[in-house]
Amino acid sequence: MRKLSQTVAFDAALLHKYNQPLPRYTSYPPATELKSDFDRDAFQTAIAVGNRKQTPLSLYCHIPFCETPCYFCGCNTIITQRKEVAEPYLGYLARQIRQVASLVDANRRVHQLHWGGGTPNYLDRAQVEFLWNQFNRYFSFDTAAEISIEVNPRYVDRDYILFLRQLGFNRISFGIQDFNPQVQEAINRVQPEAMLFNVMAWMREAGFESVNVDLIYGLPFQTDATFKDTVQKTVQLNPDRIAVFNFAYVPWIKPVQKRMPTSAMPDAAEKLEILQSTIAQLTQHGYVFIGMDHFAKPDDELAIAQQAGQLHRNFQGYTTKPESDLLGFGITSISMLQDVYCQNHKKLKDFYQAIDAGELPIEKGIQLNRDDLIRRTAIAELMCQFKLSAPDLEEKYHLGFDLDFNDYFAEELVRLDALETDRLIERRGDGIEVTPLGRLLIRNIASVFDTYLKPEAIRGFSKSV
Numbered sequence: 167m168r169k170l171s172q173t174v175a176f177d178a179a180l181l182h183k184y185n186q187p188l189p190r191y192t193s194y195p196p197a198t199e200l201k202s203d204f205d206r207d208a209f210q211t212a213i214a215v216g217n218r219k220q221t222p223l224s225l226y227c228h229i230p231f232c233e234t235p236c237y238f239c240g241c242n243t244i245i246t247q248r249k250e251v252a253e254p255y256l257g258y259l260a261r262q263i264r265q266v267a268s269l270v271d272a273n274r275r276v277h278q279l280h281w282g283g284g285t286p287n288y289l290d291r292a293q294v295e296f297l298w299n300q301f302n303r304y305f306s307f308d309t310a311a312e313i314s315i316e317v318n319p320r321y322v323d324r325d326y327i328l329f330l331r332q333l334g335f336n337r338i339s340f341g342i343q344d345f346n347p348q349v350q351e352a353i354n355r356v357q358p359e360a361m362l363f364n365v366m367a368w369m370r371e372a373g374f375e376s377v378n379v380d381l382i383y384g385l386p387f388q389t390d391a392t393f394k395d396t397v398q399k400t401v402q403l404n405p406d407r408i409a410v411f412n413f414a415y416v417p418w419i420k421p422v423q424k425r426m427p428t429s430a431m432p433d434a435a436e437k438l439e440i441l442q443s444t445i446a447q448l449t450q451h452g453y454v455f456i457g458m459d460h461f462a463k464p465d466d467e468l469a470i471a472q473q474a475g476q477l478h479r480n481f482q483g484y485t486t487k488p489e490s491d492l493l494g495f496g497i498t499s500i501s502m503l504q505d506v507y508c509q510n511h512k513k514l515k516d517f518y519q520a521i522d523a524g525e526l527p528i529e530k531g532i533q534l535n536r537d538d539l540i541r542r543t544a545i546a547e548l549m550c551q552f553k554l555s556a557p558d559l560e561e562k563y564h565l566g567f568d569l570d571f572n573d574y575f576a577e578e579l580v581r582l583d584a585l586e587t588d589r590l591i592e593r594r595g596d597g598i599e600v601t602p603l604g605r606l607l608i609r610n611i612a613s614v615f616d617t618y619l620k621p622e623a624i625r626g627f628s629k630s631v
């Protein structure tokens with residue numbers, strides 16, 4: 167793979183042309199294609215297929231509660247200081263764990279468990295232990311399983327961090343977003359530098375195998391200069407992985423985002439400048455640029471997987487474990503089985519009602535057809551490997567029997583001409599390769615292969631730059 171070391175110049179017209187609302191392609195078809203007329207039996211059938219094949223499991227558990235709103239947040243959250251709301255939620259989570267586990271062959275191994283949010287550390291220690299025990303009782307964990315949790319650094323102390331590690335979490339992630347006090351004020355998330363360094367020191371003392379931090383670019387009052395400072399301080403923190411998310415501004419879905427001054431947000435050109443500086447800065451400090459928004463130390467398995475062409479993508483972002491079935495617990499969680507995606511109810515009330523009725527708490531889903539599977543592979547290869555190999559795809563889906571890559575994607579290949587003219591891709595004899603410029607606009611390239619992307623469908627997505 168070519169290195170993305172040089173910065174690339176953009177002209178304004180090109181930027182305007184490509185800065186469109188697009189999915190982030192954590193899945194294909196995107197989550198917006200999940201429908202409520204989904205046949206829930208398909209979920210059980212897909213689990214039965216995984217049971218026969220003994221497909222390994224990845225588990226995701228959503229803790230939606232937060233004490234205060236972060237104004238940038240695009241996730242499904244419930245803001246409340248009434249801590250007692252967590253009690254019934256944990257009871258229902260335990261029931262969903264039992265319900266799903268009863269469908270899953272007990273010999274299948276879990277090799278990943280992630281608690282996300284919201285704020286998983288909204289739970290007190292007894293509650294964390296209760297939930298931990300539910301998973302352990304009903305699922306068989308691989309000894310090398312990656313067990314990770316996201317925490318909000320403002321609501322942890324040393325004992326809590328040590329407790330998480332002793333319980334068995336071996337990976338941990340915390341949101342920084344930005345070190346700059348003015349930015350922190352604007353996003354309603356004030357966390358002084360000393361606090362962040364303390365939290366990191368406790369995580370190191372606890373002996374977590376991997377510590378990840380999140381940054382976001384595109385927030386109010388960020389400039390190339392201020393963000394360079396944030397990146398510099400992040401490097402000093404010395405995390406194993408760094409996610410640098412493009413701010414998804416979706417106020418029609420998350421009205422809380424309107425509380426931020428839009429006029430102070432960097433425009434698309436500034437955002438690209440920030441992204442490029444960040445790539446240069448982090449790679450200079452030894453981090454490897456992974457996919458479209460991650461950085462990892464060279465000996466991190468994400469970096470090794472990317473180098474070996476083994477990086478994959480699922481609803482949780484980049485992963486090295488493609489073959490697993492992902493099962494989602496709690497409200498809004500998405501399950502991603504080999505050819506079925508489904509999402510749990512978004513409202514507590516609906517989630518509780520379904521479980522009380524003895525039903526799977528699924529709100530919507532989609533059964534993928536062969537075309538979806540082919541396009542999913544093509545899009546994933548572009549997002550993870552920054553190339554698309556025609557022979558590999560033909561072999562995987564046996565397109566060669568009745569049709570070939572060039573026939574199958576005839577329309578897409580015509581549309582790719584324009585992207586080639588704009589130097590986002592280069593054609594190779596047996597496929598396409600993404601240029602350094604194209605890597606910054608990878609969502610645009612992937613979208614060429616997306617048949618669900620109709621003008622009326624794109625309104626819900628954040629802008630690609």
Ligand SMILES: C[S@@+](CC[C@H](N)C(=O)[O-])C[C@H]1O[C@@H](n2cnc3c(N)ncnc32)[C@H](O)[C@@H]1O
Pocket residue numbers: 238239240241282283284285286316317318319340341342343380381382411412413414415
């Ligand atoms: C679901 S949040 C939970 C993290 C943890 N509860 C905390 O507060 O530190 C996970 C990460 O998603 C990212 N994120 C949330 N909203 C976003 C948005 N609108 N655009 C880009 N990234 C976002 C942030 O970087 C955040 O740290």
